[in-house]
Amino acid sequence: MAVVGVLALQGSFNEHIAALRRLGVQGVEIRKPEQLNTISSLIIPGGESTTMAKLAEYHNLFPALREFVQMGKPVWGTCAGLIFLANKAIGQKTGGQYLVGGLDCTVHRNFFGSQIQSFEAELSVPELVSKEGGPETFCGIFIRAPAILEAGPEVQVLADYPVPSSRLLSSDSSIEDQTA
């Protein structure tokens, strides 16, 4: 059975392990730097990136996570996990937070607002359909979701969500986000 590591500090790691199980893949909880040596791919789940970063720092995970990414091993980031993987983040709490980096993009931490503004939207995924078949759209679940505001030339965008230009203006990078 294939094995995938799931960073299990905070957030939806159980849900990711359950999703892997449904696909016939074993998810292994990762909490310590040395455990990264036992896996060849990793998922960083959604949750709360500031809290997750503090826990990762406490467990001295950042150097090992950065090395894992730099080795070119596959890493999937969901929501807070995406924030971890971004080279640059804006809208952070005072003092900022550590990032793993490796994904050439700028992410806005709480671009779509607070928890109560969470929503679902059908996203068109032509690239996935042409490669893998399946339905034309994918249901995106935006739970206090971050947004990628800029992506480097090597980043392949599989789906996007149109936002009103007023929203872009109100997500000024100089404003620190205190919404948690």
Ligand SMILES: NC(=O)CC[C@H](N)C(=O)O
């Ligand atoms: N669903 C999520 O993972 C939300 C992430 C959240 N915006 C954060 O900063 O961590």
